[in-house]
Amino acid sequence: MPQSPTEELPVIWIQGAACTGCSVSVLNSVSPTIKNVLVDEVIPGKHVNLRFQATVMAGAGHLVIDALEDTWKAKKGSYVLVVEGAIPTKGDAAYGSIGEDKDEQPVSIASRVEALGRDALTVIALGTCASWGGIPAAQPNPSHCVSVMQLFKSKNVTTPLINIPGCPPHPDWFVGTVAGVLLNGLPKDGELDELNRPKVFFGQLIHENCPRRAYYDEKKFAKKLSDPGCLYELGCKGPVTHADCATRMWNNGVNWCVACGGLCIGCAAPGFPDLVSPIYEKTPEVTLPKIGQRVVQ
Amino acid sequence: MHKIVIDPITRIEGHLKVEAVVDNGEVKEAKSAGTLFRGFELILKGRDPRDAVRITQRICGVCPTSHSVASTLCLDSAVGLGGSIPDNGRLMRNLILGSAHIADHILHFYHLTALDYVDVTKVAKYEGNDATLNSVKDFIQRGALGPFMPRYEGDYRFPDAVDQQLVAHYIEALRMRRKAQEMCSIFGGKMPHNVAIVPGGVTEVPTVDKIASFLWRLNELRTFIDQVYLADVLAAAEVYSDYFQIGSGCRRLLSYGSYDLDGKEPDLTKRKRLFKQGTVDADLNLSPLDVSAITEDVKHSWYDDSTTGRKPDQGETIPKEGKAGAYSWIKSPRYNGEVYEVGPVARVMATYLSGDERVKSIVDPALARFKAGPEVMFSTLGRHLARAVSCKVIADTMASWLLEIKPGEPVYQEYEIPDESTGVGLVEAARGALGHFIRIKDKRIANYQCVVPSTWNMSPRDDKGQPGPLEQALTGTKIRDEANPFEVVRIVRSFDPCLACAVHLITPKGRKLGEYRIS
Numbered sequence: 001m002p003q004s005p006t007e008e009l010p011v012i013w014i015q016g017a018a019c020t021g022c023s024v025s026v027l028n029s030v031s032p033t034i035k036n037v038l039v040d041e042v043i044p045g046k047h048v049n050l051r052f053q054a055t056v057m058a059g060a061g062h063l064v065i066d067a068l069e070d071t072w073k074a075k076k077g078s079y080v081l082v083v084e085g086a087i088p089t090k091g092d093a094a095y096g097s098i099g100e101d102k103d104e105q106p107v108s109i110a111s112r113v114e115a116l117g118r119d120a121l122t123v124i125a126l127g128t129c130a131s132w133g134g135i136p137a138a139q140p141n142p143s144h145c146v147s148v149m150q151l152f153k154s155k156n157v158t159t160p161l162i163n164i165p166g167c168p169p170h171p172d173w174f175v176g177t178v179a180g181v182l183l184n185g186l187p188k189d190g191e192l193d194e195l196n197r198p199k200v201f202f203g204q205l206i207h208e209n210c211p212r213r214a215y216y217d218e219k220k221f222a223k224k225l226s227d228p229g230c231l232y233e234l235g236c237k238g239p240v241t242h243a244d245c246a247t248r249m250w251n252n253g254v255n256w257c258v259a260c261g262g263l264c265i266g267c268a269a270p271g272f273p274d275l276v277s278p279i280y281e282k283t284p285e286v287t288l289p290k291i292g293q294r295v296v297q
Numbered sequence: 298m299h300k301i302v303i304d305p306i307t308r309i310e311g312h313l314k315v316e317a318v319v320d321n322g323e324v325k326e327a328k329s330a331g332t333l334f335r336g337f338e339l340i341l342k343g344r345d346p347r348d349a350v351r352i353t354q355r356i357c358g359v360c361p362t363s364h365s366v367a368s369t370l371c372l373d374s375a376v377g378l379g380g381s382i383p384d385n386g387r388l389m390r391n392l393i394l395g396s397a398h399i400a401d402h403i404l405h406f407y408h409l410t411a412l413d414y415v416d417v418t419k420v421a422k423y424e425g426n427d428a429t430l431n432s433v434k435d436f437i438q439r440g441a442l443g444p445f446m447p448r449y450e451g452d453y454r455f456p457d458a459v460d461q462q463l464v465a466h467y468i469e470a471l472r473m474r475r476k477a478q479e480m481c482s483i484f485g486g487k488m489p490h491n492v493a494i495v496p497g498g499v500t501e502v503p504t505v506d507k508i509a510s511f512l513w514r515l516n517e518l519r520t521f522i523d524q525v526y527l528a529d530v531l532a533a534a535e536v537y538s539d540y541f542q543i544g545s546g547c548r549r550l551l552s553y554g555s556y557d558l559d560g561k562e563p564d565l566t567k568r569k570r571l572f573k574q575g576t577v578d579a580d581l582n583l584s585p586l587d588v589s590a591i592t593e594d595v596k597h598s599w600y601d602d603s604t605t606g607r608k609p610d611q612g613e614t615i616p617k618e619g620k621a622g623a624y625s626w627i628k629s630p631r632y633n634g635e636v637y638e639v640g641p642v643a644r645v646m647a648t649y650l651s652g653d654e655r656v657k658s659i660v661d662p663a664l665a666r667f668k669a670g671p672e673v674m675f676s677t678l679g680r681h682l683a684r685a686v687s688c689k690v691i692a693d694t695m696a697s698w699l700l701e702i703k704p705g706e707p708v709y710q711e712y713e714i715p716d717e718s719t720g721v722g723l724v725e726a727a728r729g730a731l732g733h734f735i736r737i738k739d740k741r742i743a744n745y746q747c748v749v750p751s752t753w754n755m756s757p758r759d760d761k762g763q764p765g766p767l768e769q770a771l772t773g774t775k776i777r778d779e780a781n782p783f784e785v786v787r788i789v790r791s792f793d794p795c796l797a798c799a800v801h802l803i804t805p806k807g808r809k810l811g812e813y814r815i816s
Contacts, residue, residue, distance in 0.1 A: 262493045
């Protein structure tokens with residue numbers, strides 16, 4: 001029986017005011033492996049065609065900028081744009097640029113994300129910087145960084161946006177979201193929360209599934225780092241952070257922040273880092289969301 | 298005479314532009330420019346000092362672990378714990394850092410470098426039974442070759458069978474670097490951006506099951522490093538041996554040393570370390586390290602000229618985008634006013650020249666294979682060889698640290714944040730000497746500065762007009778084909794640039810709290 005040709009999903013991955021940690025985290029994907037994602041049909045009959053990703057791609061300079069612009073024009077409306085990092089908006093291209101234009105002038109990150117975002121099938125804001133602004137946008141925000149959501153709002157870009165926060169995001173959150181697009185198309189009503197996060201990964205608080213939760217309920221709090229007990233009084237941000245780290249765990253399931261006694265620092269929370277700092281000070285109880293309020297009606 | 302501009306330089310961390318002026322096929326002048334600015338040091342000002350360890354990791358997601366160690370050593374000294382971290386804490390920090398460096402070195406050689414030398418398309422001709430290579434062959438035959446195309450064409454020299462094997466190793470290395478990150482996470486909590494390394498020690502409590510789980514990942518990695526990574530570097534050096542003469546650079550090296558073998562000496566320039574501290578000159582003389590000889594120039598960087606020439610702990614920087622004569626966000630660190638390269642060559646050669654038998658026993662046979670002396674380490678290939686040596690030395694030593702851990706003994710020492718204090722943290726990141734400097738006032742960060750490896754290596758011209766190490770390494774290079782300037786990108790990537798690290802800022806302003814709301 002003749003096979004139908006493999007369906008290619010073009011992906012453009014842009015790095016703004018970023019640290020590459022999101023890229024490194026996605027390289028840590030276990031099943032599928034990153035090799036499966038890049039080379040194989042990650043879903044039968046479908047292949048992710050990563051057209052531009054500065055950390056891994058072979059070419060450099062105008063070669064890759066041409067590849068970027070060719071994909072933008074030739075695949076209008078059918079490519080996925082992944083944005084890693086926040087978007088500097090100060091001083092046009094002075095605080096962050098990607099390649100040059102025909103007149104050898106640097107092209108700002110903001111104008112790249114706006115133009116590529118407008119013509120994408122969907123945009124994935126990957127990581128806390130792209131989703132909320134993150135550390136580059138922390139006070140006093142020296143380069144006037146904004147999130148993708150803020151940039152799109154100010155430029156009236158209406159392309160569907162999926163936020164996958166986390167500093168870094170878990171590889172499963174990204175790979176699972178892309179697999180969802182390949183299998184079912186864009187997220188349906190009710191699959192994203194009010195901040196465009198996939199509920200399947202961000203529907204619950206760390207605190208709701210924490211293995212140290214029983215200590216919290218019994219008010220048995222760790223007195224110093226490396227002690228057993230609930231880490232809330234040492235500053236754990238699990239009670240205000242929506243993510244499934246407690247059940248998914250990290251790096252092939254070997255560990256995660258609370259299990260290693262290092263406490264949840266709230267890296268996926270919209271206010272990271274300003275609203276969840278000082279990190280090692282207790283979060284006031286009055287600000288805590290109620291347990292189960294997003295899942296149990 | 299014309300100019301080759303490569304923007305962006307890919308397969309590095311961050312945003313880098315390189316310009317090379319070429320005349321008669323030879324680079325006459327080169328400029329290295331960091332094109333992204335975030336301002337971490339300004340963001341740190343006014344915060345709780347403990348938060349610096351978590352925030353500075355986010356300078357770079359490729360080398361966050363090194364930042365966490367530098368920041369923690371800096372805080373240890375500022376809070377008065379510089380000589381009294383529990384042994385378990387010191388050992389586990391070494392193991393977390395070592396895991397990260399192994400992951401980083403493997404990533405650099407296979408995933409950031411190899412595509413400059415290895416022709417992936419040769420796998421289309423593969424006729425064997427290896428499932429991985431056949432899956433790559435299928436991929437090539439489907440025809441959508443991103444991210445492996447487009448690329449420079451021409452100078453790929455390996456025979457087909459070697460290219461095919463190296464592609465298989467590229468894929469195996471993806472798994473091995475992931476495994477090294479898992480190993481890091483066993484004591485670090487997660488990767489990238491660990492949470493376990495804190496001032497006072499670590500938070501993770503070691504148990505025998507974790508030690509065993511760590512040990513057997515390490516054993517698998519050691520086999521890969523010995524039989525695959527080091528062997529592939531040497532195989533590449535055979536076929537591309539001209540790169541022992543290309544990209545030599547400034548021929549001065551600086552190492553902060555790394556991996557504390559003893560926690561009792563508070564002065565990090567004197568602490569007993571696996572890799573040694575010191576500077577090395579062109580004649581391979583090793584000298585002691587003096588941190589007070591470091592200053593940072595900004596004449597050709599987008600910062601106010603009034604701040605030029607300061608020592609890091611006195612540093613103040615005011616951004617001036619568009620300043621005349623400037624071309625980079627990177628500053629120019631200098632040592633006694635001279636240009637120094639940092640990185641694996643520096644730490645390996647400082648250790649080699651100190652007479653370390655373990656390092657000599659790896660370096661000498663490798664050089665003997667090429668009938669070369671240690672002076673060829675100042676080169677593109679020398680950097681790759683030193684990186685593999687560094688990786689092997691770390692991996693070989695980690696097993697003994699692992700067995701020194703005493704489950705049940707303390708990992709962490711409590712402390713008070715002083716009202717006023719200063720601290721210095723010095724460590725080797727995978728890509729070279731990394732220094733953090735803090736001043737605490739009213740229990741808050743009054744000033745924080747990072748002088749990172751790529752600030753040294755990618756620096757622009759200094760106030761005297763001396764080009765930085767990368768700029769010097771590019772100058773004089775013969776370019777065979779200007780449309781496919783392999784020589785330029787091979788030299789650039791041999792430094793393992795990390796641009797997110799290289800660009801940052803301090804100003805005297807305070808900070809206001811954000812107005813975010815948690816949903």
